[in-house]
Amino acid sequence: MTDATTVHHTDVAGYHALVSSLRDEGFNLCIDVTAVDYLTHPNRAVPDDVVRERFEVVVQLLKLPGVERVRIRCQVPATDAVVPTITDLYAGADAPEREVYDMFGIRFDGHPDLTRILMPEDWEGHPLRKDYGIGRIPVQFKAAPRSR
């Protein structure tokens, strides 16, 4: 079984308009919002007119009833990792956008509650970034008040 989903490529400027137009086409269920950090794999295959950036925000949409799917790959630069939110279109994008922010540090402009969702709120760093070290970070504890 090969994955034959239609893929739309976009940049940050055209992202919200593209998702909005797909929603108007009837893609009514936001299946997933996630991201990929292409720091160590910068030369992945994309169409010629797409400028490759470090991050990609990947959105999967589904058209109900039916099975038609579409995938949106939005190129997000590392220097200014801010993307407009799509929670105004899909309320269900709330939690996954928070997860992307938590794991990759990509900010979603206009998100109602952009806080860490999986990691502790005082955690430093964004674990799913490729330059985030593995296995050599001591467990972070909140500073407990001392008795004396």
Place this chain on the structure above:
Amino acid sequence: MTKPIFAGADTGEPSQELQDYDATSATELLLESGAVLRLSETDAARLSEEAAGTEDETMLINMGPQHPSTHGVLRLMLELRGETVLRTKPIIGYLHTGMEKQGEQLSYLQGQTNTTRMDYAAPFFNELVFCMAAESLLDVELPQRATWIRMLMCELNRISSHLLFMATNGMDLGAVGMMIYGWRERDEFLELFQSITGLRMNHNYIRIGGVAADLPPGWRDHVLRLLDLLPSRLEEFDTLMTGQPIWRNRLQGVGVITPEEAIALSATGPILRSTGVAHDLRRAAPYLAYDEVEFDVVVGSYGDSFDRYAIRLAEIRESMRIVHQILDRMPQGDYRVQDKKVTPPPRARIDESMEALIHHFKLFTEGMKVPAGEAYVAVESPRGELGCYLVSDGSAKPYRMRIRGPSFFNLQTLPHMMRDGLVADAVANISSVDPIMGEVDR
């Protein structure tokens, strides 16, 4: 303490606390009831007016993460006015172990050992979705028997997962005897899994290119024995719960959600089907051989907790129907694809052939090279759409492995189900969402 290495560190996160209730804007209310619902402006204004001037009457209550009814470590921040729940905020992450990051360190051969631990009540589905995504990148065609074995294991697993739901749902609502019955039935299935895969949970049975081992002698009798046992037990469930007035009063009309809301909040599985939307990936986009078996997609009509309970009970019966058909039609043949790139040689060959030993060694040390690309594959797990988005850079490890856990998305419907309900019904609502925190937090 060593500083983590990362670029663009930003630790100025706002805290996760709820804001004051009268600070709730109309926009926030709109989002809470599903952004695409398009509440009329007067409704939104009325709702936001209602919120004003109540700061003295509301109370914040923390429920969990160690509450027995929260299925693990779900924490809820409840805002109450008297006995009525106004707002709910699920706070998750207590079981986060970085499994997606871990998935980038493990080779494709090790990947399903990692994913199987996510939804620990339905491990076969997690293995299946990872393997299907990898096979989609590798372009591997499965032998018929492997497909049907996978389908058999998944349907048995769906039954055992729903039996677990029956147990916990009963326990949460005070039918403590139900807990014992549900676990007892489920244990029969775990013993079957043990006899087939060697393990009761976290099987690592479904592998890329097929399954780990052929079905053992006597498997058919074992499955048949369970299928004979189950109908009478399900009738006991009906007597104990479905037809019982206390049970019905406790669940009917509790946690109602409309189809528009469920779709807007990305709910799938029994929650979406309880609202009357007949969306089941086994029917809508048949994978494995689901287009060759007969079964019904069970839908509800009210979208309440009782529908979600009844749907799962009915799905057990549908899965039994599918398993009967699988038993009749299980094809003979190979249980894994004979493709040297993905399949290790049989154990016996390693003792007698140097080439087989080298082949085995190379496969397990270097791993298989998966062509660069990306793939998203989705299957219908007992909780909804379970998806796997794999990105490969052509090496032996996934570049990125994203698991779309249905519980993670289904939890978003919880605040909506709880709104304006009684705090006593909170437990019924949590239970009917059936979240598995291992999958929520990954």
